[in-house]
Amino acid sequence: MLRPGQNQSTQQSLRRSAPGALPAIVRVLCRQPILRTAERMRKPMDEVAPRSSDLSTETYEASHRRDSSAEVIQEQIRLAYANLPVSQVVALLNGLVLAFVLSFAVGTARAAGWLAGLVAVTVARMVIAMLYRKASPTAKAAPSWRVFLLAGAAASGLAWGSTALVLYPPESIIHQVFIAFVVGGMVIGAIIAMTPMFATFVLFALSALLPNIARYSFGGDNVHHAMAAMGAIFLVAMLVLGKRIHDTMTASLQLRFENRDLIAFLSGSRKHLVAVNADLLAAQDKLTKANEALESRVAERTAALQAADQRKDEFLAMLSHELRNPLAPIRNSIYILNHFDAGSEQARHAREIIERQTQHIARLVDDLLDVTRIARGKIELRRERADLTELVQRTMQDYAPVFQQFGIAVSAQLPERPIWASVDATRIAQLVGNLLQNAAKFTPAAGTVELSLRSVDGWAEIRISDTGAGIPSDLLPSLFEPFMQGKQSLARTEGGLGLGLALVKGIVELHQGSVAAESAGLGQGSAFTVRLALLAFDDVPAAPSPARHRAAQARRALIVDDNKDAADSLAQLVSMFGHAAEVAYDGATALARARANPPDVVLCDLGLPGLTGYDVARALCAERSGIRLVAISGYAQPEDIAAAKKAGFEQHIAKPIDPEAVRNLLL
Template identity: 40%
Template sequence: MWARLRPATVRGKLVTMALATTFVALMTAACGMLLYDLDSYQQYWVDDMTTQAEIIAVVSTPALSFNDPSAARQNLGMLRVRPHILAGAVYDARGAMFAAYAQSSQDTPVFPTRPGRAGHAITGGHLVVYHPVIENGEAIGTVYLIARYGLVERVRTYAAIMGGVMLLSLLLAALVANRLQQGITQPLAAVTGVAREVMEKRDFSLRVRSSNASGEIATLEYAFNDMLAEVGRRAQALQNTNRTLQYEMTVRQDAERALLQADRRKDEFLATLAHELRNPLAPIRTGLDILRMAGNDKPACDRARGIMERQLRQMVRLVDDLLDVSRINTGKLTIKREPVALQSVVSDALELVRPFVEAQEHRLQVELPQHPVYLLGDATRLAQVLSNLLNNAAKYTNRGGELALRAVMEHGQLVIRVSDNGIGVAPHMLGEIFEMFVQADTSLERSTAGLGVGLSLARRLVELHGGTVTAQSPGIGQGSTMTVTLPVMAAPDEAQDALQPAGPEARRLRVLLADDNVDFVDSIAVLLRGAGHTVRVCHDGAQALAAADAFAPDYAFLDIGLPRVNGYDLARALRKLPSLHQTVLVAVTGWGQQKDRLLAQEAGFTAHLVKPVAVEQILAIMAGGREGMLPRSS
């Protein structure tokens, strides 16, 4: 009940508090004053009645002494002037009534048969006094008085007065509190209103308007506004943190998905790599068996050699693609920028892929601009791009399919489109097929799946040339088109002459071969001797160093991993020999990273070839070609 009557507003609470405080104070004061007044009132009446009793006792002493009751009654009759004294009596020394008096003749009081002890008593709303009559120190009688004791009327009167005073005081307190509370409740109401609005709208930019108050109210307004500002800053910081956490969570989830996908692709790649490397090894092994068993059957031996050469080229191509991707990812692949003709690049690319295209019985259509188009780039790498795209199209097109390579000029740029009518690409895979180890078709039925690095390598080589490559496909089973866009350059002077390689001067040379792979080095020596050159073969570094000074070779092809003396130390030692100052030192090694080329250059090598090495590469260097040449030290 009281909870429902309690005011809900600060203003009501303050007024109620002021009134309650005033009421309690007034009630406390009224009760105190009432108790004090009742005590004073009682004391007054006791003193007054005692005084009257003493007067009666004094004036009644002679009457008692001379046994004159009439004189005593006359003395009691003086009490008529005190109407509140209802009756009185004088008792003699024996306690017998001597004289009596009553205020009203109608109401005869009942007098006690014997007087009580001296003193006073309040009983039944009456004050009774007994006072002894003393003469010469001896009690000769007792005076008895009884009067009305108006305590209830006194309390009522006092309560009425205090009620009026209290009511007036409460009204004045309410008016004063109502007036004073405006300086307190209005600012508090403003603070409460802003707090409610902030909770509803979550808008921490709201502020309490200044009420020009002073003291604690002003401090409260300032502190509340400052708190809102701080909460707003923290809320904003929390939101930013939440957004950051959400972004980081999204990035982490994307990274986890990417890692899972990369791990899956890695497993697929390793399985595919094992499959692709085993494929050429089987016919190579078979070819070796044919060579061992065929004996003098030259046609069978020629066929076996042809098979082995094709499969070896396939293995070299796989390894070269992987090495090229690794160099690009580590930023170590550089391209030579020189004017090259589009027609020459396409011709080189077709030469690389034609055996595979013909083996698949595909029909290849080539359309090039009628006028010469020149590019500023690396002819070998550009041919590698086109051969990768054509090889990819041939792999993912069923036997007897249609392939096309079309080059046109659009908006001042060269646009080359390699299209096929093969298995096509799903829409969701168009943006992924240029990633490492991604393949459009991973089914077991396709025997020429590859490693999934060709398109990734092609894209990165094109980007190194300042171009782009994109994929388009209407969908699964509807073929695909790879579009390469490259910047072109104006035709250089004497371009036609530059495109015609000068034939090497036929001359006999002294060649030093140092390699611990006996089969490899002996087979190269046989081929070089067949070409008319003088060849010295060594199988360790110390033997090569001992033979070099007397042999004075024009060219020295040295393996790096030689026993006893490694290739780097051997090259440094050979450079110190006066007879070998003009010798061209060529490093032949399985290590092809940029750091390996730098080590070779520091050791004094002129060129650097990566195994497996074909005899054509060796002959090209001996003819003065630039293949494998290292930059000259400054």
């Protein structure tokens, strides 16, 4: 690193160095490992180190190489146009001499005609050169003038090449040699005038020499053949020599512009190095502080990841436990059903157990899906005008049997007048239900739960308090995170995935409200307060009018599912409700049966082997069959529902489907 005390000695060393060694010294300094280290440090320190001039010498030089290449092309074109006046005067004088000499061999008229053509080409090129000097094009515009150079070189070369046809005297070998001498001399002179733009020289040389070489090759004798061969050798030699001259000239131009850029770079190198040194000193200090802050953040995030990983392991163990719990009574109940009559008390009790446990599993799955949807922003509220008083009271009545079962006293303080709000009534009922269920889970027998609703300063405040287990103070900040649960007694655990409060928070936030938890500690009970914004009556959308139920009539339904048990059991439900049911276990069979005997309704799974449910729907819609299509699938994300509707399904129902939903579906 360059220290402030070293700058002066370094500058004196640079001044004492020979001019030729100065570029090498600067390049070595700019490529010192410390500068490369500083450049690597700069990338992750955009917010830490101040930006000064770019420390990358490679990037700097590359940008100048791109600029100098455009300037080289501009200079080549300028040189080519600068050489035009002299070269055209020489061409015109040589043309006069050639025409005068050949007029005695081929006639004055032919010589004069050829000379007129040469004069026209020469004048045109002189005019273009004057226009170029007047325009003085920039490096960006200069390449568009190359076409005039190319066209002029080709025209001039053809003029000299036409001597093989217009001025060629078949009977005079002396005049033929004279033509070859003049044309060859013009090509040699063109090397200097045209090699700044090598393509123009190539066009000129080929146009001027090839016609004469061809004419000599058809001369019929050894002398003419030898002249043709020598002409070809001369052409190749001129092209090789011209290319070398062009490359040397191009390299010279590039070196000229690079030297200019290097001088400009060196003139600012002192300030550049001083600024770099200052930046490095400041960056080193800030990097030290940033590293300390980063280490602190890494430690915090490591602890958070460890806690999250622990919660994940606990959740997986809890999920396994919660799924196994209902499976045990379901299996026992199925065994009982197989050994008792369907009308017996044991069979009735077994059916009730199966219904309760399957509902419990469905709730677990729904909670998981709801948390996922909320986290991904996939839940859309269906707001409507709702009376929160009636909604809270109805939800409390739904959960009253739960409190009675555990011997918990529940009371409510609800206002006598309605409290109107624009909410998703289903989600608010879910929110209140989760809080009531949470209170029942953690409140012991003979405990109390109180629910209240009031309007405070334009907000509806729902409060549920209990005299239960309470909440430790260290758990309150993370209480609403997914998979969080307080300690439960093994003697009385109602289970759950720890998603209820996370759902409460998600639903409240979707309504732009707030939720808070309070507790004096373990054994001191807890209270949850939800605040929802109230809207003026005129701003609340009107409640949708109730749908009219269609009169029940027997229908034909086609059930399509690759899970045979699912298809057969659904067909039995449909038949039990008084409708005709037909089953297909794959898409191809479903299409064949729908075409042979069109049903009124198709209840179709989406994830079928071969032809998917989407394919079945698209095929039936394309045939304009008029069949009502209903998707029944475990794929129930918003994108799945949208894909089903796009394929032609009128309705989407998530598995497991409620039997009452099947009944209503077929009304």
